[in-house]
Amino acid sequence: MLFSDRETTIIRLLLDNEDGLTRDDLIKNLQVSKRTVYREVASLDNSLARLQIRLVKQDNRYQLVGEAAQMAELKQQVQQQPQQQVFDVRRRQNALTARLLLTNDVVTMQQLADEFNVSVATIVQDLNAIEPIFKDYRLAISRKKAAGIQAVGKESNRRRVLSGVLNSEINEYEFFEYLEHPKAQAQQLEYSTRYFIQLLDQNLLKISFQAIKGLQAAHFNQLADSQLQQLIIVLTVSAMRIQARQSLVELKHVDQTKLFKDQRLAIELFKQFPEAVRTHVNMLELAFMALQIQGMSFAVPKNIMLENYDLVLSYRVRNLIQEVSNQFNWDFRQDDVLFQDLMAHLSAALKRSYSQIPELNNPILQRIQTEYQNLYDIVAHSLTHVFPDNHFVAGEIAYVVIHFASSYEKKVQKTSLSALVLCANGIGTAKILETRLRRNIPEITHFTVSRVLDLNNLDLSQFDLVFSTIFLPGFPMKYKVISPMLLANEIKEIRDDIAQHYSLAAPVTPPEPDSDKLAQKTQDFQTAYQSMRAANDILENITVQDLTNSADLLTTLTQITTSLDGVLLTDPEEVARLLLQRMEKAPVGIPNTPMALVHTTSDLVKRPFFSIYNLSHVLPITGMDGQPVQLKRVLLMVGPAKMSIVENSLMGKISGSIIENDLNLEIYKTGTQAIVYQLISSLFLDELHMLNRNEVASQ
Amino acid sequence: MDALDKDLILVNQEIKTKEDAIKAAGQLLVDHGYVEAPYIDSMIARNKDVSVYMGNFIAIPHGTDDGKQYIKKTGISIIQVPWGVDFSDDPADEKLVTVVFGIAGLNGEHLQLLSQIALFCSDINNVEKLADAQSADEIINLLKEVE
Structure with missing residues (x-):
């Protein structure tokens, strides 16, 4: 029999103090409230009864009373039990977050203080610390006078934060051990994992x-354990909330068509639950769960820059792409998405320790084999060549082909085609068709809608394509009959057609020199490693922070540089002066935004650095177009006077990306630290591929 | 699919709005004794909080929790709208539906029904066949193989 952590502590205290301890002694030692001590003492008395030991109160002192043999056994038991464990601050704040989000009740500060074994003042501090997370997800902690506090906000966001917190705090290895052997493992778990589970x-x-295990083989095979854990947690949280009658009532921006496949999985999952949950599963719950599943399929490990980035694999994937490009006569190398997808896919595929069960009747795979037969053969051949030690079953090859095929389809040159849409019925149907065509076939830029009756008034030569909802016997041009709802396979057919007739194949540049020398690989590795380290150093130091600044530009710049004094740079005043000097030489304000790219290089700066500062005080400066800019957000970029080629190109990548497109601009303008991090990490990944490629080509 | 009843299937319907489509699907359930009339209101209410559009040109209207009391037995009504009816809220964001499945499920059976329909309709060719079917019998034949 085992005791709770707090019970163990009380037993230890009482064993060490044979004369007993007063209630106040216990309060002081345990640092809990009077009420908690009462509760603990009562429950301890119960727990001890099984050992025939009693917890008695004599002369206002609590004492343990029992036979010597039993007392010895108790002593042994509490010694085996690990010391009482407490949360560190961050854990406690996460625990508090989860605790608040799980309930819809109002809780008092005192209640929370008791539960977490801290003072009310600490709880108040913790609440202030976790509030920004709440805010990020548009949740709030509502404080009710004399009653307590309560988490409020959209159910979907509540679940996202809750699942996120639980997922980050629960150790994935222990999680699965526990799920496989719940009884045996419960007490073995590390304190925090146990608490959160x-x-x-x-x-x-x-x-x-x-439920998830049941679908794993067929649907979640490619997921890492960490992703499975996340899925199990989200599903559990959803089921708990549904059971508590806190079903979702709104969910923004859901593309049902895209979700269709995963929605089916969501239904299968919820079907496993008891009626109390099942009955209340609405379509929104299905959509929410489907979104989570879909998110999984595309998740790329966040720290791809770090230790788990597989260099050997990246080298092989690069070779694979090269080989397929040569043989298929199409340049896949420019597609970084393809590279990343293949990395994610193959690293999972190669890690699967067990051989994959062949998928015999999967229609998609069969279609891939027939529709892309040539590409399929080339990929199959290249795979055996590049990965000689692995055996790829037909299904596995088909999945790799899918990546190449979608890259091929995507790259098909956009042309500006004009199309005639003919409809037997009213113009209304043709209009529906037109909207669907517009949305799904971007290659077509001009549409003319006409009824068959009005055909004679049209100059057919101006159309590249003709679509009709009815057959047109004797029509002088090639035309395609489609259904007014434009089914997915029709969209595909049309796009294939366009690809075939109107696209210019991307020319294949001469293949890179085949470099098989070991020395060169080593060098590649070193270069790649150094590049990655440089990128990681910059990334890890990116912050987006608020600055209560002065109304003077130089003073503001000095405020910023002073905060970096020591770690990043020396002589902050001089660096601030250099920044200002640079601004005066050529304006740095970004036109039509409240931003400026404030930058300089100097020997006073130790390493490349990029961060964003939100100013409390708006400063008037000049924009690159000569127009005034009201500076509210400083994009600070500094580096040593001499930077390596890699560092230079990484910094260049950041500055170049700012006005590259509207999305980036918006991210730099309003993005949180996490979002800016994400953007820059993906930029860096692209840049590193480029650098690697050039490295090989130049040798 | 067990819950199919030929009388609950209408083909070649022309329907202008999603509300009319939901009402029609609900009315069939009412007319054949599967639900009581107030269930229709709860189907409309459900579509107001959560769109019953499923993707792949199908919609699956069903009642809210409050509406469950009006269900007498589990059933599915099917309305085929060959020219489509738009289930979107925003005219710019078209959600064309050609087959409407009205469902009433006792004891959480709605998930079972949803899953059968979703499975069948996950293949767009099947949706096409449903949309092209000329009679209730043809639709029953298509769906009867779904387990």
Whole structure:
């Protein structure tokens, strides 16, 4: 029999103090409230009864009373048990976040203080610390006078934060050990994992685990354990909330058509739950769960820059792409998305320890084999060549082909085609068709809608394509009959057609020299490693922060540089002066935005650095177009006077990306730290591929 | 699919709005004794909080939690709208639906129904066949193989 952490502490205290301890002694030692001590003492008395030991109160002192043999056994038991463990501050704040989001009740500060074994003042501090997370997700902590506090906000966001917190705090190895052997493992778990797992409804957790495990082989095979864990947690949280009658009532921006496949999986998952949950599953719940599943399929490890970035694999994937490009006579190398997708896909595929069950009757795979037969053969051949130690079953090859095929389809040159849409019925139907064509076939830029009756008034020679909802016997041009709802396979057919007739194949540049020398690979590795380290150093130091600044530009710049004094640079005043000097030489304000790219290089700066500062005080400066800019957001970029080629190109990548497109501009203008990090990390990844490629080509 | 009833299938319908489509699907369930009339209101209400558009040109109207009390037995009504009816809220964002499945499920059976329909309709060719079917019998034949 085992005791809770707090019970263990009380037993230890009482064993060490044979004369007993007063209630106040316990309060002081345990740092809990009077009420908590009462509660603990009562529950401890119960727990001890099984060992025939009693917790008695004599002369206002608590004492343990029992036979010597039993006391010895108790002593041994509490010694085996690990020391009482407490949360560190960050954990406690996460625990508090989860605790608040799980309930819709109002809780008092005192209640929380008791639960977390801290003072009310600490809880107040913790609440201030977690509030920004709430705000980011448009949740709020509502404080009700004399009643307590309560988390409020949209259910979908509540679940996102809750699942995120639980997922980050629960150790993935322990999680699965626990799920496989719940009884044996419960007490072995590390304190924090145990705490967070136990916040979940154990029964619903079990069902979620079984449900997801049931679909794993067929649908979640490519997911890493961490992703499976996340999925199980989201599902459990959703089921708990549904059971508590907190179903979703709104969900923004959902593309149902894209979700269709995963929605089916969501239904299968929820079907495993008891009626209390099942009955209340609405379409929105299905859409929400489908979104989570879909998110999984595209998740790329966040820290791709770090230790788990597989260099050997990246080298092989590059070779694979090269080989397929040569043989298929189409240049896939420019497609960085393809590279990333193949990295993610192949790293999972190669890691699967067990051989994959062949997918015999998967219609998609069969279609891939027939529709892209040539590409399929080339990929199959290249795979065996590049990965001689692995055996790829037909299904696996088909998945790799899908990546290449979609890259091919995507790259098909956009041309500006004009199309005639003919309709037997009213113009209304043709208009529906036109909107669908417009949305799905971007290659077509001009549309003319006509009824068959009005055909004679049209000059047919001006159209590249003719679509009709009816057959047109004797029509002088090639035309395509389509249904007014424009089905997915029709869209595909049309696009294939366009690709075939109107696209210019991307010319294949001469293949890179085949470099098989070991020395060169080593050098490649070194270069790649150094580039990655440089990129990582910059990335890890990116911050987006608020600055209460002065109304003077130089003073503001000095404020910023002073905050970096020591770690990043020396002589902050001089660096600020250099920044100002640079601004005066050529304006740095970004036109039509409240931003400026404030930058300089100097020997006083130790390493490349990029960060964003939101100013409390707007400063008037000049924009690059000579127009005034009201500076509110400083994009600071500094580096040493001498930077390596890699560092230079990485910094250049950042500055070049700012006005590259509207999305980037918006991210730099309003993005949070996480979003800016994400953008720059993906930019860097592209840049590193480029650098690697050039490195090989130049040798 | 067990819950199919030929009387609950209408082909070649012309329907202008999503509300009319939901009402029509609900009315069939009412007319054949699967639900009581107030269930239709709860189907309309459900579509107001959460669109019952499923993707792949199908919509699956169903009642809210409050509407469950009006269900007498589990059933599906099917309305085929060959020229489509738009289930979007925003005219710019068209959600064309050609087959409307009205469902009433006792005891959480709605998930079972949803899953069968979704499975069948996940293949767009099947949706096309449903949309092209000329009679209720043809639709029953298409769907009867769904487990």
